[in-house]
Amino acid sequence: MNKYFAPSELIINEDGSIFHLHVKPEQLADKVILVGDPGRVPTVASHFDTQECDISSREFRTITGTYKGKRITVVSTGIGCDNIDIVMNELDALANIDFNSRREKEKLRSLELVRIGTCGGLQPYTPVGTFICSVKSVGFDGLLNFYEGRNAVCDLPLERALLNHLGWSGNLCAPAPYVIDAHPELIERIAADDMVRGITVACGGFFGPQGRQLRIPLADPRQNEKIESFSYNGLQITNFEMESSALAGLARLMGHKATTCCMVIANRVAGEADPSYKNKIDDLIQLVIDRI
The missing domain is CATH 3.40.50.1580 (Nucleoside phosphorylase domain)
Structure with a gap:
């Protein structure tokens, strides 16, 4: 039973x-x-x-x-x-x-899940207004580490390469990030030929975890510089957001299909942002609702 x-x-x-x-x-x-x-x-x-x-x-x-x-x-x-x-x-x-x-x-x-959101672009080729589909997500949140089977669904070689590149250990920043693939068939159908495909970092916060410094100094002042320069098998980290890793990871463990599609509303490299993005995100909604 x-x-x-x-x-x-x-x-x-x-x-x-x-x-x-x-x-x-x-x-x-x-x-x-x-x-x-x-x-x-x-x-x-x-x-x-x-x-x-x-x-x-x-x-x-x-x-x-x-x-x-x-x-x-x-x-x-x-x-x-x-x-x-x-x-x-x-x-x-x-x-x-x-x-x-x-x-x-x-x-x-088996459910088919697509997250529509906003993000920060981390490369010169992801300016404000770019649509990005997450091929892989890096979880700085640690959530998937609480579930059995985490290692079976994660990209362990990429995890090791990223952690070595970042140089984090002990309690510095995110010492045990996980890396998870979105569902390949869903990526092909949703991203088609008009979205940038890349690695997305899901952060545990909007300010320090994404390298924003207001009154409190950052634990690793070179965090974003390191993230932007990372490359693995031809893929770069394209954007920051706060949900894609848990979505893709839990979907894999549960037997569902999932990916995340975001519109860039701030490019961290160029220092640009568009707070009026709500008028433009309907184009992304239309693409996803047609393709899901």
């Missing part, structure tokens, strides 16, 4: 919905678009031909509908890999655990 999940581990609300998202199993589509900002959920859903549910709980907002015959769920995650841990585990539970018996289903569903 399949494993039983106790009420303390799988928390189900009185209405039969999952604890944080407040979504019920029948409200989840196989195709899922993730965004950080709950305000961006209705922007994505405005493209839908029909809508069947609109659920808000804390920073998590979920709308499921159809677009050109495809059933799609769009979910806001908030910021950071810690929130991705909540969203991914709850989406997987909705897909693959029977809420009545509290046991894993005999037939498992």
Whole structure:
């Protein structure tokens, strides 16, 4: 008999919905678009031909509908890999655990997940406005290290090469980063020929972890310089954001497909930023919703 999940581990609300998202199993589509900002959920859903549910709980907002015959769920995650841990585990539970018996289903569903977000460009060829699809993600967050099977799905040679290049050890910065591949078929379909493909670093914060210094000095003042100069098998680190590693890593461990597509709103090399990006990100939304 399949494993039983106790009420303390799988928390189900009185209405039969999952604890944080407040979504019920029948409200989840196989195709899922993730965004950080709950305000961006209705922007994505405005493209839908029909809508069947609109659920808000804390920073998590979920709308499921159809677009050109495809059933799609769009979910806001908030910021950071810690929130991705909540969203991914709850989406997987909705897909693959029977809420009545509290046991894993005999037939498992594989979800297709694409995160649409914003990022900081780290190369001269990723100026403001560039769309980047993450081929690999580097997790400075440490989240995947808490899950069994981490080494089986991670790119261990790249991890060693990056750590050697950065020269971090002990408690300096992120001494145990993990590197995870996005799903290759999903990359080919979503990135097509009009997105830059590269390595994305998912950071545990917006300021120090991304090399921004305000009043507190950085532990490694050369952090960004080292990251920008790293190259591995023809790939460079193209951008910073805060969620892609946990998304790709948990998806691999759970048997789902995932990748992240971001629009560059600040280029760290050029020192440029565009705070009015919200008017332009709809072009990226349109590409993803057509290709998912």
